[in-house]
Amino acid sequence: MTISTAPAPLAAGPPVSAAPARGSRLWSWLAFLVVALYFVLPLVATFYWSLRAEKGVLGFEAYRKLFADANFLPAFSESIVNAVLAIFLSLLIIVPTAYWVTLRLPGLRPVVEFITLLPFVIPAVVLVFGLIRLYGRPPLLLTATYGSSRVVLVCVYAAISFPYMFRSVDNGLRAMDVRGLTEAAQGLGAGWGTILRKVIFPNLRVALLSGALLTFAIVIGELTIALFMAQHTLGPYMAELTRSKVYEPSAMAIVAFAITWAAMGMIAYISRERKQM
Amino acid sequence: MGGAQRPPQRRLGQWFGVLPFFVFSSLFLIGPTLILAYRSFEAPQGGLTLDNYRQLTSELVLNAYGMSVRISLTTALVGGLFGFLLAWAVSMGGLPRPFRSITTTFSGVASNFAGVPLAAAFIFTLGRIGLVTALFKVFGIDLYETGFSLYSFLGLSLVYLYFQIPLMVLVVLPALDGLKRDWREAAENLGATPGQYWRYVALPVLLPSILGTMILLFGNSFGAHATAYALTGGLFTLGTLLIGQQISGDVLHNPGLGYAVAMGMVMIMALSILIYSLLQRRSERWLG
Amino acid sequence: MSGGFLTLEGVRKEFKGKLAVDRFDLEVAPGEFVSFLGPSGCGKTTTLRMVAGFEHPSAGTVRLAGKDVTFAKPNERNIGMVFQSYALFPNMTVAGNIGFGLRVRKESAAARERRVAELLELIHLPDKGKSYPYELSGGQQQRVALARALAIRPQLLLLDEPLSALDAKIRVELRSEIRRIQRELGITTIYVTHDQEEALSLSDRIVVMSAGQMEQVGTPFEIYNFPKTSFVAAFVGTLNQLHCTVADAGSGAVAFNGQTIRVGSPIQFAKGTRVLMMLRPEELHLGEEGGDNRLSGKVDTVTFLGGVVRVRVGLGDSNLTLDILNERTLRLPTVGEQQTLSFPPHACWVMAEN
Incomplete structure (x- = not known):
């Protein structure tokens, strides 16, 4: 059984305080980009493959076949x-x-x-x-x-x-x-x-x-x-x-x-x- | 209402509203578990025994449990770390505001995107024909020559992180929001450096929540079956897969042991959920 | 240029083009207790946060003990601050909270313990050292917050609305407590509040602020009795205002509803100017014995407040509020009855109509 959670409703968040130091912002970007890459790559790869069912062209053949099954x-x-x-x-x-x-x-x-x-x-x-x-x-x-x-x-x-x-x-x-x-x-x-x-x-x-x-x-x-x-x-x-x-x-x-x-x-x-x- | 005495049929009526819940839970949650619990104490020739639990130390079972523990520990630690970093980055790291809602919505999706589609997505990414595998080949590295396999400890861990990290984000974000700006300012005002603030105040305050969530992640991965099944066809050495094999064909050659394996799983899950809720309660008292 | 212990010079703060504080000049003497008083959003907390170092002024300088600290980091200022939310660290005991500043200063455990015990004594909570913040009442938490701010032997103590989250009764109690501790330690203190009673009862001097501007700086006596602007007059205490016309500037007389009211001093406005005549409720008396000025009207409302009885008397379109000291022999006026009010000319002052 996988535990899952719905996205929390957009919180108002803590009051915006003085902007964090530049160093920490750099780290945030880095952390975000690394994690984002990990999450996006499988989706991109899967989508790419899903377009390649027909030899030589990119198209929606895989989807057509799926729904035709x-x-x-x-x-x-x-x-x-x-x-x-x-x-x-x-x-x-x-x-x-x-x-x-x-x-x-x-x-x-x-x-x-x-x-x-x-x-x-x-x-x-x-x-x-x-x-x-x-x-x-x-x-x-x-x-x-x-x-x-x-x-x-x-x-x-x-x-x-x-x-x-x-x-x-x-x-x-x-x-x-x-x-x-x-x-x-x-x-x-x-x-x-x-x-x-x-x-x-x-x-x-x-x-x-x-x-x-x-x-x-x-x-x-x-x-x-x-x-x-x-x-x-x-x-x-x-x-x-x-x-x-x-x-x-x-x-x-x-x-x-x-x-x-x-x-x-x-x-x-x-x-x-x-x-x- | 509020009268001292209530007519008796009224009191019975009180229970009527919750009765369906209890009946239903007994039939479909408690009953199935209890029968496994009962059978796990049953000897092959009848009578009650602890033998089945003693046999949990047999190699097949230990290997399966061991792999489950290894994967769960790894993905709980790594997922917890990256999930925390991501939650920190979008809540207080100074990223633009929209990143936060993108991250929470995506985390909601990804934490529920387990099972077959997730396994498929990773096959297309890191499987033998996967896009990333192919990319590595362009740079002259054959991933599968180096010993990597998607159908291994490392591969499965990578896949599990896809729902572990988002779960961490979703549970830890509210805790991070609970850190009051006043605490940071009070610490600074008293002479603390940002590092000291994190060491003495922020991290200790967050610790129950971080630890608790990591334990939750452990259980989350420990009980996961569908993703591993879809990825490996159910033939990998893993606790949940072993139970699956036992259901289909008594691979342990001992039904009683199968029940004990299942109950062992339930106990580990129960323990992790228990610790999680205890830690979460403490965290709420602090961050309330 | 100054001998002040804390000096703010031409301090100004803008948030994204919005002016929060402007032209703030103040010198605070060592050991002085100064309050910033004003409605919310007047810039008093922003000014305090600039002194603490949480905000940087857009212009101007902040000097502390002769050193320019305008852009110094908060953790290098050695200023103690008490927050409105107390901001006690939930993961530490009371002792841990109080000793925190000393811990990050790397003072020895023994010295820390001594200081903590000293401060627990000072705030009258000697045996709460091992408690956690959530086990304390709001008032106790606020005392601990005060002790924590004082533990580092700060050069300056800042209090940001420290009592606003507490019950009225505890508020009054803690007020005198704060004053006692401040006197005992002789520590220079800035106190931010929107509660005029607090400011009046605690301070050596009050800075009244409105819309980012300083309205008036003075002792509580000056602020209450000689307000310089109509804002100060209206914000501090209860005030009666009557729309009048100047009748005789030289001798100080205004006309109200055809009657003449004498004002204690000459008026700076020409004859015939529409002005506001102001008067505190406690200067008004029922009957004819209160002074040379007399007005009469119908009693509107009578509110029994305990120590005083507040009576509102209608005078056509306007009305006057007066406070009578309560006594057991007092005959309460009844609503609807006709009453004469009297007051002395020196109780009245005149300001431009806005």
């Missing part, structure tokens, strides 16, 4: 559906939990926080190992068919999104005065359903969207769990592609990078929007 789009769409389902499942579980823990059962907070951290503690390969042992044979036989395995997969994806989702929603709840808003709404005669739907959700939109996008970025190309549960999703497909083809994997890597970038960019964008409000 009979297995690509089904795997891609299956992964998207899985990700979306996992996000909704996760939201459905985490939002009431975070709300309850903030408002009504604060004593449970440490327990809930601990459990949401479990996906960091249990590596994906160990988790899937346990899943196979737990659900691979009666009495809890859930991995017998492709479809039922897929259900388990979506559920596990929802579970591994807990750390991000809970933290995101929890931060969102802390940023607003949940108790005050709830009591005000109750005072005006609103029931619990109305409060959640009309008061809490709209105020949490940014937090929910960030959590959802981050989950999407993590789950869409997930390999380990899908692989051992024999699912034909994007992760195993990409692994197979990397093993068997020459140029398509480069196009695939660029596409995957673009998807991640889009998700993270959107998170940065919406949290900045929010800041300006």
Whole structure:
């Protein structure tokens, strides 16, 4: 399991003080350029290769081939559906939990926080190992068919999104005065359903969207769990592609990078929007 | 509300909101782990034993764990160092303002850009046909002749740094922001040189955060499976890959040992996360 | 040119073309306690930071003990500074904080320990040496910050709004504490504040600043009783202002709503000029016994403040605020009742209408 973090919303940063000495600025440039080189080179190399599928010319042949591959789009769409389902499942579980823990059962907070951290503690390969042992044979036989395995997969994806989702929603709840808003709404005669739907959700939109996008970025190309549960999703497909083809994997890597970038960019964008409000 | 006595069904209702969470976590996080934990104490002929854990010292397991530890230590230290330098450069090193947001957004992307695409990107860069490999050849150096391989300790470490450095940046940046300008000025005012300020104030204040994050990086790399699998086809000697091999085909010829290997992994991860959160808590108290 | 211990000459500071401080000239005598008083953004903190060396003046010089330190590094000035945020180092104990300046000066551990103990005694926190800053209250933290600044035996002590983050009660307590320590050590001190009460009660002299300019320099008595500009008059203390016309410049009389008010001294404006007549609340009295000038009006509000009772009396378009000392036998005026106010001519002064 890879731990990941969404980009922090643009901080106002510390007050700008007297400019640092020239020497330290030189070092900053050096550090930045060295690290930037390390990060940019693989992208450049991959992009370069992705343009070379046709002999003698630079072009988008690799991308065309990738999208024309009979297995690509089904795997891609299956992964998207899985990700979306996992996000909704996760939201459905985490939002009431975070709300309850903030408002009504604060004593449970440490327990809930601990459990949401479990996906960091249990590596994906160990988790899937346990899943196979737990659900691979009666009495809890859930991995017998492709479809039922897929259900388990979506559920596990929802579970591994807990750390991000809970933290995101929890931060969102802390940023607003949940108790005050709830009591005000109750005072005006609103029931619990109305409060959640009309008061809490709209105020949490940014937090929910960030959590959802981050989950999407993590789950869409997930390999380990899908692989051992024999699912034909994007992760195993990409692994197979990397093993068997020459140029398509480069196009695939660029596409995957673009998807991640889009998700993270959107998170940065919406949290900045929010800041300006 | 606020009444002294609450009707009992109301109290049950309280739990209703968190019940799905606990059920779901038990089914898909806790349950799978517990069954591995239980099986790891099971003897092949039935009954409970510690034998499986004793066998963790067998050569195959030790090699795999050893490589995991080596790679994790290396990438935590190197990634921690470069991540810190980068975070420092964009936060207080005097780089133009936009560099900071570019760096945080990119770090968000790169820290999530693990798995197959990352492995592929490095194959195209430093693999046998990689662009950088080719560049070196232009200058007369054959990387793979010199003993370098992307599918080795060094290669894998280089790849892991791609998500390690950004993670360090993202976690350490807020800590750097927490350094107050007043502290630096107070130190200077009391006669400290910039070097003394860093030695006595800034670094000690940041230390829990830096150390904690490096431990987090250690765990992050220790539990990583997808990238290594995609790069090496799962055949490299590495803790997570060994578990993968055990799932597919009992390479250890002892199911119980497989469970123990998995549990050992969980324990190391748990320990690193625990130390991380303890250090982070201290850091927050200081930087709050 | 000067015998001042700290001398600022023609000091000016611009930030990206914006003028923060201009034409700042000041001589501070050894052992003197000088406050910079003004609203936020008036340039008082910037001036202090130039003395400390955190900012460099765009023009002018700063001299300390006869040496030009205008561009000296902060860590070479031997000036102690107390920050508004306290700025205690969170990773060090109280003793570690206080001893920090001596540590970087490479003084021996024994000497350091002695000095720390001395200062803990001075700030009345003898057994807090092993505590960490986050274990202390705000007031205690501020005392430690003071001790830390004093530990290096600075030539000059700078205090930047040191009390503004504290509760009112602790503020007053620490105020006298600061003054006591300053007197005991005889250390030259500059104190930046936006709180006029603090400045008045602490200082030997006050520099009132506004928009980067010095408005007036003087003792608290001079600043309060003889403000030179309308800004100073209005910023320091509560002030009544009445729009009047000069009736007789020579003898000092103005006309207000058809009535004549006598002013203690001749007026520098020609007859018929619109002017402001000013008067402090404590100089006004209810009834006819307070002096030769009389005005009458309707009581607007009565505010009981404890030691004094503040009464506002409406006079047509304007109003006057007066303070009555509280006594148990006092009969409080009631809102709406007609009252005569009296005040002596020497309590009044006149300024140009702006």
